[in-house]
Amino acid sequence: MIPVTTFRSASVAVFGLGGSGLATCAALREGGARVIAWDDNPASVDKAAAAGHETADLRTIDWSGVAALVLAPGVPLTHPAPHWSVGLAHAHGVEVLGDIELFCRERRATAPASPFVAITGTNGKSTTTALVTHILAATGRDPQMGGNIGTAVLSLAPPATGRTHVVECSSFQIDLAPSLDPSVGICLNVTPDHLDRHGTLDLYAGVKERLVAGVPVGGTVVCGIDDRHTQAMADRAERAGRRVLRISIRNPVADGLCLDGPDILRVAAGAVVKRFSLAGCGALRGTHNAQNAMAAYAACEALGLSHEAIVAAMLTFPGLAHRMEQVGRLGKVLFVNDSKATNADSAEKALAAFSDIYWIAGGTPKEGGIAPLAAYFPRIAKSYLIGKSAEDFAVTLGSHPHVVAGTLDKAVAMAAADAAAGGAAHPVVLLSPACASYDQFPNFEVRGKAFRDLVLAMPGVEKV
Structure with missing residues (x-):
């Protein structure tokens, strides 16, 4: 406490x-x-x-x-x-x-030099928060992880020399923290979200920007630049005299991190100084996780860790539960729990990360259903539809192979059998529902746990 x-x-x-x-x-x-x-x-x-x-x-x-x-x-x-x-x-x-503001005031009063990493963004902030914490712990530091990721910040150990607080901040929490002043501030991205609580996208982005704007001179701002709001944030932070490391999965950067095919580049003064790959880490598949890894790398570098130490620790990251979580293997079949994907935008990340997918989808549908995912249907060998949305999703899938399984247990059994019998070298049974869970489960965590339990109960499954 x-x-x-x-x-x-x-x-x-x-x-x-x-x-x-x-x-x-x-x-x-x-x-x-x-x-x-x-x-x-x-x-x-x-x-x-x-x-x-x-x-x-x-x-x-x-x-x-x-x-x-x-x-x-x-x-x-x-x-x-x-x-x-x-x-x-x-x-x-x-x-x-809010409680984040109380933490900030207490830190300034008791241990102002203690490292404080604050992370925000519409997507990816939980994974980035957990990844920074994992790297720090693996390299012998004393990280304290809390905030929006699920542990109340004031329940952590107090700020102290040699102790790093890694805090995930939602827009709601930032709104209640007027003097938020992390030594490393990260904003990953801004896309429309929570507009009922902020009024407009510009107002929502303005709240997010407070986190990086509060970084004191001498600290480090890590900012995605793949949307117009974060591009502007990075520019304003730089004009205000902050050190800014830009990260991008789409474009080159002059100082920060970007992609070169499957590799991540660390660029300084326009020159590539380091290169590494996430190929050995199944928990960080996909370009969205490349962005998370870039942000975590930049933050840990700012905290004094070496390139070699950061990358070695990153490759042992186990991932977060219910977020592209590798659950088990049965022969050549990999089972992945992405129950946190409660809308099409979230499910897109998993569908883009795999091929030869045996896709379990459905639940309480969100506006637009799975129509926005049509470009990924060719990656799907077969779909297994559950819950309230099953019939509507069947219409959207049209001639793409699918079956209305109804319940998760039936979907898992069908998908496992079909994936094992198929001719693909690396089939994936993927729970990425693109729906809320409330028709059959209290929340996405319970749904994900049910999937995990069903998979691990199958004879011959090896836990990943």
């Missing part, structure tokens, strides 16, 4: 009592603050009270003595309308913060 001493002896309101909210309450109290906790969900209030936290409806308290409102990132700050707690805070001149 990171005790938040910067609010010692002050009263702090906390709204939103999920995992990060409860961690915030505990960290503030440990640092000497008085915490007043509340949530719109009575069960969450009861859970906080059972943990010993003071609870009170924030509509009934005296705001004149409140120093700050700490808001959970899932609670609307601006769009479509500010949450009522935000309105009350603003009406009483009380600042509204």
Whole structure:
């Protein structure tokens, strides 16, 4: 836990009592603050009270003595309308913060020189966060990984000399961290997302840019340049005097990392200084993962690691669960769990990374279905359709081989048998649903675990 001493002896309101909210309450109290906790969900209030936290409806308290409102990132700050707690805070001149902001203030107060890597982007930020952490751990560093990746930042070990915090930041979290100041700031990409919470794409991109704009002079900005928003971010950061390493999977760069066929190049002052390949790492297949690897390399280089150490560690990265996760092999057949692919854009990454695919898809459909994936249908040997979307997906697939399996267990059995009997040298049974899971599973994690369990229960399967 990171005790938040910067609010010692002050009263702090906390709204939103999920995992990060409860961690915030505990960290503030440990640092000497008085915490007043509340949530719109009575069960969450009861859970906080059972943990010993003071609870009170924030509509009934005296705001004149409140120093700050700490808001959970899932609670609307601006769009479509500010949450009522935000309105009350603003009406009483009380600042509204998130737990990342509390971390930043505590770091500056206690260990300002401790390394802090912050990662954002519409896609790839979890993989990049985990990859940076893996490289640091494999090279003997003391990384602490948290934020949007699932571990509340204030539940980590405190900032200290020789300890590196690697924090994934969503746009919601950045919006609540006005003094975010990482020593290495990464923005991978910006594509339309969460516009219901930010209003427009430009406003959403502006929030993302705050992460790299907050990097102090002397720090390092790592920025993708494959979309117009990140291109502009990189240019503005450079004009502001920051060191900028640009990364691209489409174009050459003068200082940063880019692709040359299957290889990644480290370029400095327009010259190639290092070259490496990800061919030995199945967890980093695809050009989207090449971008993640470039960002992780740049961050670790900025932290003082050598090229040789970074690449050696990178090639042992096991990947993240449910994100192109290699589950097992049965003879020549590889089974891959990409349950996190809950829309067509996400599924595209996996379909582009493999050929001879026996594709398990379906669930609760998203707008557009799988029509945007038509260019990848020739890579698919056969599709096995499950869930609510199965019939509609069958229509979209048309004459491409497919079967309506209905349920995941039937789809896995059919796909495994067909892949083993087919003539391909390297067939892949791929769960990449392009759908939400809610028709048959509580969430994508449960769906992915079910796939993993089904695969590993088959006789002869070797766990990867």
